[in-house]
Amino acid sequence: MSIFKISTDCNNYFSFVRKDYDCMTNARKWTAGKIAVTLTIPLLVNVAQPTLKETFKNDFLIGAALNTRQIEEKDTGAARLIASQFNAVTPENIMKAEVIHPGWDTYRFDLADELVAYARKNNMKVNAHNLIWHSQLPAFVRRMKDADSVRSYFVNHINTVAARYDGSVYSWDVVNEALNEDGTMRNSIFLQKLGEDYVVDAFRLAQKATPHSKLYYNDYNIEQPKKRAGAIALIKKIQAAGVRIDGVGIQGHWRAAHVPMADIEESIRAFSALGIEVMFTELDLSVLPNPGDRTTADVGQTAGYQASLNPYPDGLPDSVANMQAAAYADLFRLFLKYPGKVSRVTFWGVGDGGSWLNDWPIRGRTNYPLLFDRQLRPKKAYFSVLAAKSH
Ligand code: XIL
Secondary structure, X not given: OEEEOOHHHHHHHHHHOOOOEEOOOOEEEEEEXXXXXXEEOOOOOOEEEOOHHHHOOOOOEEEEEEOHHHHOOOOHHHHHHHHHHOOEEEEOOOOOHHHHOOEOOEOOOHHHHHHHHHHHHOOOEEEEEEEEOOOOOXXXXXXXXXXXXXXXXXXXXXXHHHHHOOOOOOEEEEEEOOEOOOOOXXXXXXXXXXXXXXXXXXXXXXXXXXXXXXEEEEEOOOXXXXXXXXXXXXXXXXXXXXXXXXXXXXXXXXXXXXOOHHHHHHHHHHHHOOOOEEEEEEEEEEOOOOHHHOOOOOOOOOOOOOHHHOOOOOOOOHHHHHHHHHHHHHHHHHHHOOOOOEEEEEEOOOEHHHOHHHOOOOOOOOOOOOOEOOOOOEOHHHHHHHHHOOX
């Protein structure tokens, strides 16, 4: 239960949930028959309302990507907010290969172990992110020239890391971002050195190393028709090989003004028809212009700073906040339209200040993609997401 006491929260809450309340006058209008009565209630409004995870408890898990400070609960206010709002956690960086496996025989498990303990204490499910990805690879792998070395790394990495957390993480993003926009396989070091069966091999190894974790394929833009077709082919190939895949993660790094609703809906149908879970795993809705007007989440694609591409350094205009809140509400209504098909919705961060979108694809911008603002106060988008459950 959260208690919002200040008038801005009052405005947010009542504009979405209780249209009969006026926050300026603290008055509530009661209408009995033809007689309208206006009551004035105390200035501090205590509004106890269900949090995100409580609101959607019968629908899907609600997750957040967390950084090390958040996992270590350095900030008490943030820690309380995160524990009350989310029941799933994805490590934003600490389980990526460059952190967890920095040298041939060197593994660094301390941070991931802390994450597991944190999640247990707070009753959250861990989605471990990720085993095989072309980005954030340790330097020793990036330098590899021969296929045998890459194969040894690939096998050792999956066997060692996945096995260590068997039984303590709920799920793994086994392979991340293996596809190009046209649905063909991305020309990564794994494709080059191991051939296109590497994705099936990764799932086969993971299934053996971590029999108790769910195994997922995760990518961005796979709601788009061509890339979606590539993902469907990949998933079918894994299934045809008799290897387990439990779900697919659509990252969901979209622009608030251009959320591809029809493609998302079609993807929920098409992926769930394969008998697997559908998840939205890295949700954030950017409000900033994209260089070249592209939609991508390719971490390798960056651009230089221009003031014109950073229009809201001092605050988000109401009109944009409203547009974003409406986009989030539409999305959640769509997720709710497919009961039992969407199993988790994870935000890529908690508050706007910590979002990776302040520094990608352009460094040093001020973005506002999440449900909580820079002070971790709930935004209009937060209230619109909650209201999506009842409207
Ligand atoms: C991002 C992190 O948020 C950043 O902190 C890091 O510098 C780069 O990676 N797709 C993914 C995530 O699967 O792992 C990426 O996370 C964002 C895009």
